[in-house]
Every structure is written in C-alpha cells, then in structure tokens.
Amino acid sequence: MKFKPGIESLETDNVNVSHSSPVREFVTLLLGAFGILALIYAVSGLLIDKAVDWIDPKTEKALFSDLYNAFDDAESQTDASVTLQRLVDDLQQCLDPGYEITVNLTEDSSPNAFALPGGKMVVTQGLLDLVSSENGLAFVLAHELAHFANRDHLRGIGRGIVLAAMSAAVLGSDSGLDAIFAPASLAGQARFSRSRESQADQRALMALNCHYAHIGGATEFFEGLKRRGDAGDTAGTISHYFASHPDAQSRVDALSALGGDSGFAQGALRELPEALQ
Amino acid sequence: MYQLAVFCVLLALGYGFGRFAETRHYQSITRREKLFAELPTLSLRSAGEDEEAVFKTQFVSANVVISVDYFKRVAAALRGFFGGNVQAYESLVDRARREAVLRVKESCPGASHILNVRIETSSIHKGRGNGVGSVEVFAYGTAVYNAPD
Numbered sequence: 001m002k003f004k005p006g007i008e009s010l011e012t013d014n015v016n017v018s019h020s021s022p023v024r025e026f027v028t029l030l031l032g033a034f035g036i037l038a039l040i041y042a043v044s045g046l047l048i049d050k051a052v053d054w055i056d057p058k059t060e061k062a063l064f065s066d067l068y069n070a071f072d073d074a075e076s077q078t079d080a081s082v083t084l085q086r087l088v089d090d091l092q093q094c095l096d097p098g099y100e101i102t103v104n105l106t107e108d109s110s111p112n113a114f115a116l117p118g119g120k121m122v123v124t125q126g127l128l129d130l131v132s133s134e135n136g137l138a139f140v141l142a143h144e145l146a147h148f149a150n151r152d153h154l155r156g157i158g159r160g161i162v163l164a165a166m167s168a169a170v171l172g173s174d175s176g177l178d179a180i181f182a183p184a185s186l187a188g189q190a191r192f193s194r195s196r197e198s199q200a201d202q203r204a205l206m207a208l209n210c211h212y213a214h215i216g217g218a219t220e221f222f223e224g225l226k227r228r229g230d231a232g233d234t235a236g237t238i239s240h241y242f243a244s245h246p247d248a249q250s251r252v253d254a255l256s257a258l259g260g261d262s263g264f265a266q267g268a269l270r271e272l273p274e275a276l277q
Numbered sequence: 278m279y280q281l282a283v284f285c286v287l288l289a290l291g292y293g294f295g296r297f298a299e300t301r302h303y304q305s306i307t308r309r310e311k312l313f314a315e316l317p318t319l320s321l322r323s324a325g326e327d328e329e330a331v332f333k334t335q336f337v338s339a340n341v342v343i344s345v346d347y348f349k350r351v352a353a354a355l356r357g358f359f360g361g362n363v364q365a366y367e368s369l370v371d372r373a374r375r376e377a378v379l380r381v382k383e384s385c386p387g388a389s390h391i392l393n394v395r396i397e398t399s400s401i402h403k404g405r406g407n408g409v410g411s412v413e414v415f416a417y418g419t420a421v422y423n424a425p426d
Contacts (some may be wrong), residue, residue: 003390005314016371018364022352023292025364029355 042158
C-alpha cells in the first residue's frame with residue numbers, strides 16, 4: 001500500500017468543530033434562558049396574586065400558626081409591647097387590614113418593622129430609637145398595616161418561593177449559572193417589592209391623616225434613615241436596582257408630593273409614649 | 278451584585294485564557310501534523326507488510342488531558358438547558374484526539390507506520406462533582422519499524 005499524506009486540508013477544513021462565534025452563541029442562549037425564566041416568573045406572579053386573594057386571613061393564620069410557636073406572647077409582654085399593641089389597635093380603626101394583628105418587639109438595633117404571615121407584626125428596638133414622635137412611629141406601623149391589608153407579605157413569600165424553585169430546579173446549583181440568575185432575579189423581585197412599598201406608603205399616609213387629622217411626622221422615619229446614611233446613599237447607583245425598598249429621599253419626596261396633592265395638613269407632633277422611649 | 282461581578286470576571290478570564298490556549302494549541306497541532314504527515318496511522322491490523330522486512334514492532338500509547346475553561350463550562354450548561362450541539366466542547370474533543378495521536382507518533386520516531394490505532398476516552402474527572410471538567414483521550418497502536426536497508 002502506498003500512503004500519500006493530505007496535509008493541505010489539515011488547517012482549512014476542520015469538520016469536527018463549529019466555526020461560528022462562541023460569544024454570539026453564548027449571548028443568544030443567555031437571552032433565551034432569561035426570556036423563558038422571566039415569563040415563568042411573570043405568570044407565577046399573576047397566579048400568586050390570584051391565590052392570595054383566595055386565601056382569607058383566617059386560613060392564613062391557621063397555615064402559619066406553627067411558625068410562631070417560638071414566640072411566647074404572654075412572657076414577652078412588657079409595658080413597651082403593650083403600648084405598641086394599643087397604638088396598632090387604634091390605627092386599625094383607620095386602616096383595617098382584616099386581621100387580628102399581634103405586635104412583637106425585638107431587641108434588634110437596626111431600625112425596621114416586618115409584616116409576617118398570620119398577622120404577626122415585628123418591630124425592632126432600633127426603630128423605636130430612631131423615631132422621635134408618636135406620629136413618626138405610627139406612620140411606620142400604618143405602613144406595615146397597609147402591607148397586611150394589601151397582602152404583600154404573602155405575595156413576597158410566594159414570589160420568593162417561585163424564584164428559589166426556579167433557580168434550584170431549572171438551573172441546578174452546580175452549573176455556575178445560578179451566579180448570574182440569582183442577582184437578576186433579585187433585581188426583578190426588588191422592582192416588584194419597591195412598587196408595593198410605595199403603595200403601602202400611600203395607604204399609611206391616609207391612615208395617619210385619619211388618625212391624627214394631619215400628616216406631621218410621616219417622613220420622620222425616612223429622614224432618620226437618611227441621617228444614619230443607611231438608605232440614602234444608594235440613589236443613582238446600580239445597587240438601587242437591587243434594593244427592595246425605594247431609597248429614603250425618594251420616599252420622602254413622594255410622601256410630600258402626595259400630602260400636598262391630597263391637601264393633608266401638617267400639625268403638632270405627639271411625644272412618644274413613655275414606655276416606648 | 279458582588280456575586281455577579283465575580284461571575285463576569287471569571288467568565289471574561291475563562292474566555293480570554295481559554296481562547297489564547299486554544300489558538301496556540303491549534304497552531305502547534307497543525308505544525309506537528311505536517312511534520313509527521315509521512316508517518317501513517319492505520320486502524321488496520323495489518324498493512325500487508327513483508328514479514329522479512331519488519332525489523333521490530335512495538336506497542337505505543339499516549340494520553341492527553343485538557344481542561345474545560347470557565348466560559349466553555351457556562352456556555353455548555355446553557356446549552357444543556359436548550360439542547361443541541363455543544364459547540365463549546367467540540368474543539369476540546371478535537372484538540373485532545375489530535376494531540377493524543379500526535380503524541381503516539383512522537384513516541385516512535387523512525388517507525389514506518391503505526392498499525393491498529395485505537396482512540397479511547399477515559400474519565401478521571403468523573404465523580405469530582407462540581408469541579409471544572411476535563412476531556413481525557415488515550416490513543417494507542419502498534420508501531421512497525423522496517424529493517425534498515
């Protein structure tokens with residue numbers, strides 16, 4: 001047998017590899033995957049909203065009651081928590097969330113308040129330290145009441161579960177893809193969350209006006225945050241898109257604008273009850 | 278945020294280094310394939326040799342392990358989502374196979390041809406879990422040396 005090597009074809013026609021651009025392939029696939037996931041997320045969001053309307057507060061309380069066995073209300077009742085509870089009960093005459101709300105005070109020093117499923121509201125000591133008047137505190141409490149009334153806590157949890165399930169089941173945690181999808185999904189969730197926060201702010205403002213007949217102190221909490229520099233410095237940077245709450249300054253602006261439009265008056269602030277100082 | 282930045286940096290590094298290594302490797306492969314073009318590798322068990330003329334025969338083997346870069350890994354994972362040609366891995370397999378055959382050739386200078394050449398993939402990467410994968414190719418055959426005239 002005579003061998004004749006065909007060396008000229010070695011460089012030019014390699015049939016074993018694709019010659020299209022790998023970057024283009026990558027970008028196409030990435031956009032496709034994003035598109036599909038965004039669609040799933042949007043559809044699940046709508047389904048969650050439907051489901052939330054369907055779950056009444058009573059069922060919700062029954063579903064989540066096991067969560068709170070760790071809290072023992074009777075033992076943790078102090079003057080402060082009783083006073084807080086009374087303030088929340090009073091506010092409910094202006095903003096009825098359709099729940100029986102129980103308030104818990106935690107020692108946490110970061111100023112915050114949460115609406116948890118089943119009608120549990122958690123207020124941190126840091127929040128009490130930050131606000132200087134009862135009106136300022138009442139606005140934050142009314143804001144959480146508005147979350148209950150709007151069922152935002154359920155919507156948030158529902159979307160969180162969808163996101164977690166999507167990144168775990170569809171992508172797998174070992175592919176390296178979760179690194180890119182996780183921040184993107186956070187941004188999506190944050191945008192949703194920010195719009196809910198703004199709605200809650202509006203309802204809280206109305207409740208404040210109803211309770212005190214003026215809206216003085218509404219921006220106190222956000223002004224306090226700004227002074228601390230916790231939330232005000234994110235404006236204009238990319239991290240703004242990942243923030244679950246609008247930044248403090250834009251909330252102050254929005255509240256002032258809304259207060260002006262609705263013709264709400266400013267008035268004298270009440271001092272914080274002694275038990276909460 | 279931080280996670281995304283790390284991811285993008287890794288992706289860019291993976292692409293840059295991977296591209297550089299691949300281009301250089303292909304240059305080396307084509308250069309050496311030309312160099313060894315006169316040494317045929319056959320899958321036949323015999324090429325009709327004149328037994329008198331054969332001076333010696335020898336088993337020759339070579340293996341190659343080439344790692345996947347980060348960019349290729351992510352691209353392949355994305356591909357795994359939709360299905361289809363995993364372009365990112367094609368060049369890896371191609372490089373590993375050609376490199377293994379070249380090493381077989383390089384291991385028997387002076388042979389007239391190599392018979393019964395087989396190419397196999399082994400799998401030292403299996404079971405390493407989340408680590409970056411690699412392509413492993415093992416090539417072997419029988420080198421035939423003709424008696425000096």
